Amino acid sequence: IRDLRDKVKFLPVKSKYKVYIIDEVHMLSKGAFNSLLKTLEEPPEHLLFILATTESQKIPATILSRCQRFDLKRIGADIIVENMKKICHELNIKYEEKALKLIAANSEGAMRDAQSILDRCISYNDDVVDYETVINLLGTVNYQVVLEAADAIVDKDMARTMSLVDNILNSGKELTFFLDELIICFRNMLIIKTTNSSDNLMRISEDEAEGIKNLNGKISVDEIVKIIEDLSTAQAECKRALNPRVLLETKLIKMLHNLNYVNLDSLIKRIEDIESNMQGNYQAQNFERKIEVKTTKVNKVPESKIEKSKKPEKIVQEPLQKKEFENKSDEVIFNSIIDGWQSILKEIRSENAGLQAIIRESKLTEVINKKAVFVFDPKFTFHISAANQPKNKQKFKEILSNFLNDNCEVEFTTAGKEIKQVNPKTTIEDVYEDLKNEFGEIVEFKQED
Template sequence: MSYQALYRVWRPKQFDEIVGQQVITQTLKNALITDQISHAYLFNGPRGTGKTSTAKILAKAVNCEYSKDGEPCNECSTCVAINNGSLNDVIEIDAASNNGVEEIRNIRDKAKYAPTEAKYKVYIIDEVHMLSIGAFNALLKTLEEPPAHVIFILATTEPHKIPATIISRVQRFDFKRIKAKDILEQMEKILAAKDFKYDDRALKVIAKSAEGGMRDALSILDQVLSYSDDQISYESALQVTGSVARDDLQNYLQAVIDDNVETGLQLVQSLLDSGKDANQFIEDLIKNCQDILLYKQDKQMISENELGLLGENFEKVAQKVTAEQVYQFVEILNEIQQQLRFTYHADVYLDILTVRLANQFKNGDVKPEPEAAVKPVESKVATQQINKLQEQINRLTSELAEFKNSASNNAVAERPGGRVPTEDAPEQPKVDLKKVFGVLKNATRSSLNEYQGQWNDLMQLLTVTQRALMHVSKPVAASDSGIVVAFDYSFLYQKAGTDTGLMDALENGMDQIFGKVPDIIFVAKEEWPGIRKEYLANNPNLKNHNKVETKPTKEPEENKTVSKAKELFGNDIIKIEDN
């Protein structure tokens, strides 16, 4: 049989074999033990963290005839068929190349039919975020009401591209990056099984270069195994990963700190001649600067995170630089890294980098000094700056007061009567009376009751900020085509009227709850009685119209009802209104 890559040979076949995702695997096992299997799952996380492997194990576990403690047996015919990829009831789909509506409709149509061999029909859709909007819509109904014999497992590295309607219908599991320590232990286990000799430092370099991905680590290990003759050496791991040895990084930093530009340039040239990538060199320098900052805060933590690969001179270099100098180093490194993207002459920019870093110390921009000497100076400088800023604030305050007085006098002189609006009495925003009167013309009590009855439901569809703005509002008049909303405070009504995001959210909510989008007019509560009175004054025929529509024959019945109500409840709490 032809050679298989390590990540394929050592792909987990049980939940306990998945590295670094104990919370997720234990949750799934408990769900299987208690028979609380969901109809749809979403596995999200960085590449190579075990999403697809977990999906396959879950497909085996729900269909295994002899599962124990939530784990598949991997021996029955169903488990063997799934491991071989030959079971028709477990369907794997790559959404990157099958992202159209027709493909998803085909899945939806076939999902209706019962499984032929297994208990459940399982669809594993990898990179599901690549589906088109139409495909998501085609999948939505099936996810909402799937057949009892179907389970969907969606996997993605970019969950933000999946519609919220899909996410709300699945159980979501977030796979995290695997710790370098766990990756290291897995590689040691694999090499022990292969009886292959290795340098501990080489495996640590690979584990750090994998950046939390088990599959990436095994791919790099595969390359190093091919590169090495009889054992995995530290040098071979550095060559394959393109990383720079920690000692070389620290020798470089030591050179620029000591203003030894010549040595720094020689180190750069030597690294480039040995085939190191300029971008990788800068990445390693930035990572080394991060390690220095963390080392100054917690020495034990950085040693564990870096698996002890700090280098011989790390502590010596870390003690020579201050945190402020490291910040400046990182800024310069980021700037050079951006410039490297647009050049074919990386050596030129690395030479410039070396000179600039050395000049940070030579020019005395930030000189390393003992902490005891720095603190009094910093305190004195801070006091001087505070006093200077206070003087500027006082001067600006005085100038602002003079400007306001001058503007006020000019406004009084220019306006008839010498009256101007002040900050204590700001001009109120104007209400669009034409729109309000349009609503009042066709307003009905039934429309108002409908909006008032579901106003709280509408508020629940808004964001927390939008609800905070609308919590002092309520509908006061409504028709089929419009609604008037009164605010307790005029400044909130003014703010709401200029918030386009809020208006969009209200219109969407109206459409969702009431099935229509009426015109929404905001008014201040204190202005509403005057607006209503003005409308009635402009439409005197409303009173006559009410009198004409009132039938005398019904008056005795109404009076009788009112009398009975007063008899039962008393005159004080009875309020009679004309509808």
């Protein structure tokens, strides 16, 4: 760049402009860009710069702001083929149309790459540019072999698939190239299957497109998508594998064994049919049950009471008998809760799933005077607060009492907080002792009738 800056100030000898073309300009260092910036800001009238790059995002914004940008599109395969035909005619080189189309497909829209491949083919064989020569130079697989491999995968023919893979790899072809061609083949099948058009196909001629159309009748869109995903995963893993051939054969065997695809539309229809049948059976069963209930009620009424039904009768509803609880000891209650803790949690979950999520973090420590004490870890501040809410505490008490068949109070606390055991006061002396400890000496005691 420093040498270029020294030369740009000289006028051109023959032309009106002096043009500098810098290819792959994104490879320049930061210092080189800074040196070029001054010249770009104040260029002489006779000077033009053409900066070519494939990664414009790597060029500094200060350079981009001083340039006029042109984004070049890929050249169509037909144009590339016509250009190569013209070159072959000028050099008196015979060629196969199929070979030139393969070169154009592998150049991916770059005329320079296509001409470079063509030049290598001419150097390899001076007489003619044929299809086999291009395949050998590119290291790719014959597309007819790729179609055969795709047909074997579609037919789920394990033996034929393994045989084709063995022949391709034994011929010296790169495994990644074969997988790439196979993925492109299924991609073309997907395009034709979904668009019913062959305008957007890759690396194939019109004759080869007919073979793909014949394969499409044997496979669905969902199956093609699944195969492309599996092959792409295999290709990525083979690049990192120590033994890529074994990995590829394992992936193909696994893929062919699991090709039990289910058509989504048929599956949805089956589910809808099952739901409608279940709903119809459920309504029929309910209707029959209602009829049976009504019939039973009518049959239970004796004939003697039918005649007296004209007189109004008073219906007296008997009060529900209150459930009688057992009188269990604290030790029995403690052991019952410990043994049936999972059953208690399931019962809580059926009533209130949120309460069960709170209670399950607690742990029973003791039972004092039929009061079960549950302890939470200090970090569960939300749980202890939620558990002590009156409605939650009452709900848990009811479930626990029903499970134990005994009236049991509950208390929630945090770990490290001691629970004082309170013994019931049985005599007046115990009451005096508590008053003395709380307020001091008793001066006078009066008992009123």
